[in-house]
Amino acid sequence: MQSWVLLITLLFCAPVLAEVPEPEGYKLEDYDSEVPSGLAGAKRVTAVEVLALSRLEDSVIIDVIPEHRRPDWLPENQLWFPVDHKGIPGALWLPDTGFGALSPVTEKYFTDHLTAATGGNLDAHLTFYCRIDCWMSWNAAKRALSYGYNNVYWFADGVDDWFFEGFEFAILKPAPGERQEK
Numbered sequence: 001m002q003s004w005v006l007l008i009t010l011l012f013c014a015p016v017l018a019e020v021p022e023p024e025g026y027k028l029e030d031y032d033s034e035v036p037s038g039l040a041g042a043k044r045v046t047a048v049e050v051l052a053l054s055r056l057e058d059s060v061i062i063d064v065i066p067e068h069r070r071p072d073w074l075p076e077n078q079l080w081f082p083v084d085h086k087g088i089p090g091a092l093w094l095p096d097t098g099f100g101a102l103s104p105v106t107e108k109y110f111t112d113h114l115t116a117a118t119g120g121n122l123d124a125h126l127t128f129y130c131r132i133d134c135w136m137s138w139n140a141a142k143r144a145l146s147y148g149y150n151n152v153y154w155f156a157d158g159v160d161d162w163f164f165e166g167f168e169f170a171i172l173k174p175a176p177g178e179r180q181e182k
Contacts, residue, residue, distance in 0.1 A: 026100035026142060027135035034133055035156055041145045042152040047161040048062060050127055053153060059125040060117045061091040064098035064140045065159070067174055088129070088162055089170040092117055096179050098128075098136025102143075109179040121149050129155035129162075137176065 020036045038044050045053065053059050068082040087093060096102075097110040118124035125147055128141040141154040155161070163169065 026139045028100035031098070031100075031135045032131075032133060033135065035135055035138055035142070039138055039141055039145075039152075039154045042141045042154045043128065045153045045155050046157070047155070047167060048166040050088065050129070050155050050162070051165075051167060053125055053127055054088070055119070055154040056125055058123070059127065060114075060123060061088050061129070061173060062114075062117075062128045062140065063087045063091045063093040063095075063129060063159070064136045065093075065095065065130045065134075066098075066136070067095035084171045085173075086163075086169045087159060087172040088170055091129075091172060092169070093172040093174050095138075095174050097142070097143075098130060098134075098138075100135075100139050103180040106179040109175075109177045110140075110143070111147065112177065113175050114147065118149075123150050125151045125153065127153040127155055129158040131158045132160040134158060151153075 020034050020040070022036045022040060050061065054061055063085075065085070065087075068083070070080045070082075074080055085093065092113060094110060094113055096106055099106075102110065114126070118126070126141075126144050128137040128144065130137040137154060137156065137158060141152050144152050159169075
């Protein structure tokens with residue numbers, strides 16, 4: 001009898017999870033919200049798969065989490081120490097490149113680093129990540145597809161899944177170059 005109660009409870013009280021649709025363009029707001037299950041043209045991967053991808057000779061792992069910046073309201077004479085940015089060892093950190101709209105300066109920063117990291121090889125394996133339920137990696141992966149890259153991977157659960165798996169992390173520094181914060 002108790003199993004029937006459990007079954008009825010699960011059938012009628014379980015939350016209904018709606019599929020998040022892929023937008024036609026880029027996600028322009030609410031970057032920290034539920035993401036779609038996939039990205040047309042890219043393959044969604046897990047931390048275990050990213051670890052395997054990282055061992056490929058033509059693989060580039062790209063972190064698009066924005067950089068912590070000194071708050072505008074902080075007085076000039078006030079000390080400020082940004083937190084270390086923990087990421088996947090060997091990843092290329094391209095902060096601010098996952099926003100839905102990029103300034104021309106930031107888009108050039110993004111394309112220049114992709115070209116340099118891949119040697120211009122459009123068949124290189126590119127994996128993009130940020131955090132769980134973060135649209136920035138989705139936007140960046142979609143943008144790479146629009147540039148003609150053929151082997152694009154979207155690590156949707158990002159650094160959170162990496163840490164959950166207990167994999168090692170590294171302190172990353174932003175790739176050099178000029179970019180503009182959104």
